[in-house]
Amino acid sequence: MAFLRFLPQPLNSSLSTDFLHHHHRLPYPQQQQQHRLNFAVVKTTALSDSHPSRTLLDSKTQVFDAVPLLSSSQAYERMKAFRENIKGKQQYLAMYSSIFGGITTDPAVMIIPMDDHMVHRGHGVFDTAAIMDGYLYELDQHLDRFLNSASRSKIDLPFDRESIRRILIQTVSASKCRNGSLRYWLSAGPGDFNLSPSGCHQSVLYAIVIQDMSPAAGAVKSRGVKVITSSIPIKHPKFAITKSVNYLPNVLSKMEAEEAGAFAGIWLDDEGFVAEGPNMNVAFVTKEKELIMPHFDKILSGCTAKRVLTLAERLIEKGKLRGIRKKNVTVEEGKKADEMMLLGSGVLVCPVVQWDEKIFGDGKPGDITEDLLNLIVEDMKSSPSIRTSVLY
Numbered sequence: 001m002a003f004l005r006f007l008p009q010p011l012n013s014s015l016s017t018d019f020l021h022h023h024h025r026l027p028y029p030q031q032q033q034q035h036r037l038n039f040a041v042v043k044t045t046a047l048s049d050s051h052p053s054r055t056l057l058d059s060k061t062q063v064f065d066a067v068p069l070l071s072s073s074q075a076y077e078r079m080k081a082f083r084e085n086i087k088g089k090q091q092y093l094a095m096y097s098s099i100f101g102g103i104t105t106d107p108a109v110m111i112i113p114m115d116d117h118m119v120h121r122g123h124g125v126f127d128t129a130a131i132m133d134g135y136l137y138e139l140d141q142h143l144d145r146f147l148n149s150a151s152r153s154k155i156d157l158p159f160d161r162e163s164i165r166r167i168l169i170q171t172v173s174a175s176k177c178r179n180g181s182l183r184y185w186l187s188a189g190p191g192d193f194n195l196s197p198s199g200c201h202q203s204v205l206y207a208i209v210i211q212d213m214s215p216a217a218g219a220v221k222s223r224g225v226k227v228i229t230s231s232i233p234i235k236h237p238k239f240a241i242t243k244s245v246n247y248l249p250n251v252l253s254k255m256e257a258e259e260a261g262a263f264a265g266i267w268l269d270d271e272g273f274v275a276e277g278p279n280m281n282v283a284f285v286t287k288e289k290e291l292i293m294p295h296f297d298k299i300l301s302g303c304t305a306k307r308v309l310t311l312a313e314r315l316i317e318k319g320k321l322r323g324i325r326k327k328n329v330t331v332e333e334g335k336k337a338d339e340m341m342l343l344g345s346g347v348l349v350c351p352v353v354q355w356d357e358k359i360f361g362d363g364k365p366g367d368i369t370e371d372l373l374n375l376i377v378e379d380m381k382s383s384p385s386i387r388t389s390v391l392y
């Protein structure tokens with residue numbers, strides 16, 4: 001039997017034991033020094049030299065990591081420092097949680113309990129809405145989908161629809177954000193670490209306001225992006241039509257695309273028809289100038305895609321488009337099209353200039369795609385029927 005005991009030891013100790021000067025990997029150098037831990041390694045051993053685990057034990061003494069026990073104020077300070085040291089492109093301006101029943105603007109406490117079933121079981125749904133010039137774009141359309149997703153996921157609402165809507169608008173107001181995005185979740189809630197939500201106290205609403213500081217990304221997208229056919233299995237329609245937090249296939253599809261130097265992967269459905277991207281819908285403009293888009297029965301019904309279908313009517317009036325149709329789109333049909341585009345709250349209307357080996361329009365964004373992008377940006381800025389004003 002062998003024992004390793006770690007005894008806190010003063011630095012000037014004269015004991016003839018090895019010292020491990022071990023510090024935790026902290027992102028802030030000035031604190032690394034303070035948190036340097038000094039432990040004496042005392043080996044009390046009855047282990048014979050021939051014992052097979054001897055080497056293992058010896059090597060363990062080199063890497064043993066003494067984890068500090070933190071007070072709540074220390075944990076808070078570390079969270080605060082962690083947040084302050086992340087120089088990300090996104091800033092979190094305000095968060096609402098129905099657990100604390102209010103809004104905070106302190107990123108250090110924008111947290112979710114570990115036993116929330118959304119965290120450890122993926123039992124949660126979410127949605128978004130863009131904030132443009134102090135207005136929320138298509139909030140009600142996104143809310144409808146949010147509540148449908150919750151109902152399909154058997155998550156009861158903690159409040160009625162009107163109260164949820166009011167909370168979301170107030171969260172944006174508290175954030176003072178005029179251009180950014182609002183994201184919100186309904187979770188089965190905290191309670192335990194079981195699979196069944198029967199031990200959850202109450203479903204929870206969370207919301208966060210995010211300001212994206214990377215305007216350059218938009219410029220890259222407007223020049224057109226490359227996509228590839230995704231090899232990651234598509235979600236079963238039952239799950240694909242629900243905006244749940246189970247985005248592992250979507251993440252893997254995006255990573256696969258990035259590894260191939262592309263922007264996104266395009267899924268095909270179980271019959272081989274074009275489906276959607278990992279967080280966007282897809283549409284094409286055929287040689288006959290028809291705007292075609294896959295049906296929404298096996299994929300997420302995108303708010304942007306639906307709005308584009310309506311706005312595209314104006315291009316028919318101008319004689320630029322001959323028709324608009326939702327239909328099953330084969331890969332062959334898609335690759336023969338004049339234009340391909342991605343549609344979603346994140347990308348708005350994004351031209352695709354290459355899908356696998358197929359190059360669209362000599363590698364330049366198509367005219368109809370550009371017209372649709374202009375129409376949606378104009379709609380976001382000025383369409384009264386679809387914007388919700390925020391009182392700051």
Ligand SMILES: Cc1ncc(COP(=O)(O)O)c(C=O)c1O
Pocket residue numbers: 276277278279280281300301302303304305343344345346
């Ligand atoms: C899988 C998937 N498809 C499509 C979309 C596009 O939907 P929307 O236009 O509502 O953002 C999203 C957006 O989040 C998505 O996650």
